[in-house]
Ligand SMILES: Nc1nc2c(c(=O)[nH]1)N[C@@H](CN(C=O)c1ccc(C(=O)N[C@@H](CCC(=O)O)C(=O)O)cc1)CN2
């Protein structure tokens with residue numbers, strides 16, 4: 001049993017969210033089923049106190065530990081501190097859960113190099129600690145926020161015929177880390193934005209589990 005596994009022998013997943021947490025729910029369901037039976041979510045962290053995903057974790061059975069810290073709240077409480085200091089504090093809280101994998105599931109905050117550095121230096125897995133992000137676009141297509149809206153507008157402008165979803169490793173450059181799982185998504189002429197969003201979200205819920213399973217299986 002690796003040092004970061006707890007007495008129950010399960011792999012430890014930390015999930016970072018900012019919103020409704022439907023992808024978190026997919027991971028929760030997977031841990032309770034055949035999909036991820038040897039893993040459990042040990043911490044759900046949010047940068048938004050009101051994130052519905054926190055409630056999903058709190059009301060789970062058994063309940064999942066939650067924590068949150070908003071950037072603005074942190075900066076007001078610590079005059080002179082910076083966004084990087086915030087990132088370091090977030091990293092320290094994530095580390096306290098001794099993760100085997102960290103998953104950004106709708107985490108809407110660009111993380112500094114210092115976040116990654118603190119995690120990798122503080123983790124018993126070092127540089128091998130997988131830090132994953134779910135992004136609703138193909139590699140290099142629509143980096144950043146609002147990717148689905150931008151893809152839909154590009155389709156309507158005749159610039160693209162399809163889009164996609166990926167889970168990638170997190171590096172400092174936003175959405176440019178090595179892809180772990182990539183799925184192309186068809187855009188139909190009759191699609192509304194809502195139709196495309198629904199098709200994308202359905203695939204997201206699959207590949208966030210697939211990618212997490214894949215990196216955990218690669219660990220000793
Ligand atoms: N260093 C990295 N940080 C993050 C990555 C990454 O690959 N490397 N992925 C993003 C997730 N993401 C897209 O997948 C993303 C999320 C948010 C933003 C963004 O512009 N955020 C703004 C605030 C927006 C808001 O609060 O609504 C910001 O951080 O100032 C871009 C991309 C997560 N982090």
Ligand SMILES: NCC(=O)N[C@@H]1O[C@H](COP(=O)([O-])[O-])[C@@H](O)[C@H]1O
Nearest residue numbers: 019020021022023024106135136144
């Ligand atoms: N750039 C990151 C990004 O856009 N992430 C997106 O946020 C949503 C989170 O939904 P959820 O809170 O219901 O899981 C998902 O659609 C995810 O792809």
